[in-house]
Amino acid sequence: MQIGEVAARTELSLRTIRQYEDSGLVVPSAASQGGFPLYTDADVARLMVIRRMKPLGFTLDETRELLTAVDRLAADTPDTPDELDPPTRAALVARVRGYERAATERVAELHAQLTRAEEFAASLRARLP
DSSP states (O other): OOHHHHHHHHTOOHHHHHHHHHTTSOOOSEEOTTSOEEOOHHHHHHHHHHHHHGGGTOOHHHHHHHHHHHHHHHHOOTTSTTOOOHHHHHHHHHHHHHHHHHHHHHHHHHHHHHHHHHHHHHHHHHHOO
16 A cells, blocks of 8 residues: 555554654555555554554654564564574563553553543533533
């Protein structure tokens, strides 16, 4: 699919998608005959991971580190010549688990902020005639 469809599916701007391309976070899987980048569902899924990390305050470097770990784990199958050794695999799993814990903590912080904001809005409504 072309970048416009990807932007619509991910709710990311064309500019943001191109920035992610430039930073190496996502690489279009193909190109059209005219040289325009083409994306697959896997590319869209990767962009969605990036989009979901952003409001939790993860940096581009953290996002890149997580995606690299996930990619390496996904490519680790018994029939691949570059199968990960057990310590490397364990380190990658630990890294992904660390990001999961950090995401859970950040979500809890956002919930607490939202609760305080809702309480504030309710207190203002209560003061209105």
